[in-house]
Amino acid sequence: NSPRILVSACLLGQPVRYDGSAKPLGHTLLQLWQQKGWVVPLCPEMAGGLPTPRPPAEITHALSGRDVLAGTATVQDITGADMTAPFIAGAHAALALAQQQGCQFALLIDGSPSCGSQMIYDGSFNGQKHTGEGVTAALLRQHGLDVFAHTEIEQLAKRLPHPAT
Numbered sequence: 001n002s003p004r005i006l007v008s009a010c011l012l013g014q015p016v017r018y019d020g021s022a023k024p025l026g027h028t029l030l031q032l033w034q035q036k037g038w039v040v041p042l043c044p045e046m047a048g049g050l051p052t053p054r055p056p057a058e059i060t061h062a063l064s065g066r067d068v069l070a071g072t073a074t075v076q077d078i079t080g081a082d083m084t085a086p087f088i089a090g091a092h093a094a095l096a097l098a099q100q101q102g103c104q105f106a107l108l109i110d111g112s113p114s115c116g117s118q119m120i121y122d123g124s125f126n127g128q129k130h131t132g133e134g135v136t137a138a139l140l141r142q143h144g145l146d147v148f149a150h151t152e153i154e155q156l157a158k159r160l161p162h163p164a165t
């Protein structure tokens with residue numbers, strides 16, 4: 001059985017970030033995994049129905065994705081609009097795809113209110129980060145996926161067969 005890895009679409013060069021940009025990781029390992037068919041790309045925010053570009057959003061009050069899932073925190077965009085529902089919908093779309101595709105792993109871009117898995121912004125829109133995870137990363141972890149930040153690709157590689165074998 002091949003490993004399957006859910007990967008943030010923006011890391012694969014898709015221009016789906018809030019500002020219409022991509023953030024391609026350009027790592028040889030990721031390219032090899034793609035060639036092997038191990039990679040399942042998804043942008044949770046677009047899957048949750050949000051357009052690109054869209055206003056930047058953050059989880060409020062320095063809380064975390066699991067608080068959003070528990071109903072004790074919200075996601076707001078920079079205009080103050082409540083974006084909680086599409087962020088939760090996007091997390092569930094990511095989980096459904098991961099389960100359908102048999103993904104045991106996820107490689108997600110850190111810092112995002114959806115995909116962040118180590119650090120996220122604190123809701124002040126002042127560039128302040130804190131330890132925490134986005135809504136999608138939290139839901140995937142709650143359902144047993146091993147979630148890695150893009151900065152942890154080498155650690156993820158240690159959990160996978162060598163792509164040349």
Ligand code: SF4
Nearest residue numbers: 008010017043112115
């Ligand atoms: Fe990238 Fe995730 Fe943000 Fe989509 S939600 S743009 S995949 S970081």
